Amino acid sequence: MTARATRIGYQGDITLPHRDEWELYHNNFSLCSKKLRVCLAELGLPYRSHHINLIETGCYENVGRDYLAINPAGLVPVLLHCGHPIYESHEEIVYAAAHAGSRGEELMPEDPNARAEVEHWIDRASLVGKDPTKGTDQRAGHCIPGLTLPIFAAMVQHISTREILKGLLSHPNKERPLIFLTLKWMGIRGLPRLAPAMRLLRRSLRHMGQHLDALGKQLDKHGGPWITGERFTLADVSWMVILDRLVETDWDGVLWGGDARPKVAAYWRRLAGRESYLAAVLEMRCPITRQGIAAVKQAKASDQSLRDAFEGK
Ligand SMILES: N[C@@H](CCC(=O)N[C@@H](CS)C(=O)NCC(=O)O)C(=O)O
Structure with missing residues (x-):
């Protein structure tokens, strides 16, 4: 794992029940969940899928006891790597790429200038902080x-x-x-x-x-x-x-x-x-x-x- 990958939203001290190396808790409508599904498809990383309903797709499964054990904030997506959760979709995609060998390097270049440019455009498309309706001019x-x-x-x-x-x-x-x-x-x-x-x-x-x-x-x-x-x-x-x-x-x-x-x-x-x-x-x-x-x-x-x-x- 690169030093950069250990710094991002990876919670290595938490281990959650898991069966596969990669597991994804996600919702079919959620934009941040789509980002993860597209990323994993582009990287060719197979994963175990756990679909979590949000109220707009049926019910508040995301704030039920079982899911709060996965993410106490009740938000999707959560990516599990060997049982360790990674939160925040913009960090999860960078983490996944850092573990996907040469295909990961293609999607997230090592060269500092190219990387900074990719990071800027990832950030501009992200939802960050508690109230993502603020800062519409920034992101x-x-x-x-x-x-x-x-x-x-x-x-x-x-x-x-x-x-x-x-x-x-x-x-x-x-x-x-x-x-x-x-x-x-x-x-x-x-x-x-x-x-x-x-x-x-x-x-x-x-x-x-x-x-x-x-x-x-x-x-x-x-x-x-x-x-x-x-x-x-x-x-x-x-x-x-x-x-x-x-x-x-x-x-x-x-x-x-x-x-x-x-x-x-x-x-x-x-x-x-x-x-x-x-x-x-x-x-x-x-x-x-x-x-x-x-x-x-x-x-x-x-x-x-x-x-x-x-x-x-
Ligand atoms: N910054 C977080 C945002 C996650 C987020 O807001 N997820 C939304 C769906 S896109 C959610 O889970 N909403 C459910 C709720 O608030 O009840 C990320 O990028 O993963």
């Missing part, structure tokens, strides 16, 4: 919660109010069940009446546009096809799941459709053509997410004022 990852609100509002229509209410007792962060209850009651068409949600959504959309402008310039700087040039790296893994979420939540049209940001549009087409995207993201979309995607599109298509409210027109 594209922090724009994601706000931009996910419409599909959350659609997805929770499939979850009973009783199930969401359970979170008020069990979730360490009571704000989360309250947000989901509000989204359940208001529905996607009621979102424009929630002023704080709309402020977050519009700020996130504006800042995401700026991050994508920066991404376009970066793709120009090296001439592509990937963020740091010829090589596909962990930076591209991190941005694949950001762009996927923007497609899932129907922001791709406004952000890179038509004449807007053609470099980003072409980059997205390359990402979406990778086998890892098909296997670790597309084929794992759950029915609630598929229904949510359709509901967001349908609501915006049938109500121009809703579309205008979301897009800040």
Whole structure:
């Protein structure tokens, strides 16, 4: 293990029950979980999968006793290596690459300049700290919660109010069940009446546009096809799941459709053509997410004022 790999979110003093060298606790909708699944697919590392439901995909399995023993913070994903947990998806992918031999070195270069560039783009796509809705201007990852609100509002229509209410007792962060209850009651068409949600959504959309402008310039700087040039790296893994979420939540049209940001549009087409995207993201979309995607599109298509409210027109 490299010195760098021992410094990151690896909890070597904790050993959890395990059967395989690599085990992943993850959720099919969660962006950070997708990052891990894509990364492990790109590295060719086989792993034992433990799917953990979040309220948006069914129930609060992530704050049940069994899962809190894996991660007391109740968050996914958690990567186990020989039973030792690694927390924080942006650190887990670096850890996994550090243990994946030459393929790992391709995805996370050793050369300090190349590595610093990859680290910058991983960080810009990360969700860091207790409130990732702050600092949307600093990180594209922090724009994601706000931009996910419409599909959350659609997805929770499939979850009973009783199930969401359970979170008020069990979730360490009571704000989360309250947000989901509000989204359940208001529905996607009621979102424009929630002023704080709309402020977050519009700020996130504006800042995401700026991050994508920066991404376009970066793709120009090296001439592509990937963020740091010829090589596909962990930076591209991190941005694949950001762009996927923007497609899932129907922001791709406004952000890179038509004449807007053609470099980003072409980059997205390359990402979406990778086998890892098909296997670790597309084929794992759950029915609630598929229904949510359709509901967001349908609501915006049938109500121009809703579309205008979301897009800040
Ligand atoms: N910084 C963490 C963020 C993890 C996180 O926020 N996970 C979300 C899903 S993407 C989660 O588990 N949410 C469940 C909840 O808060 O109830 C990481 O990158 O792994």
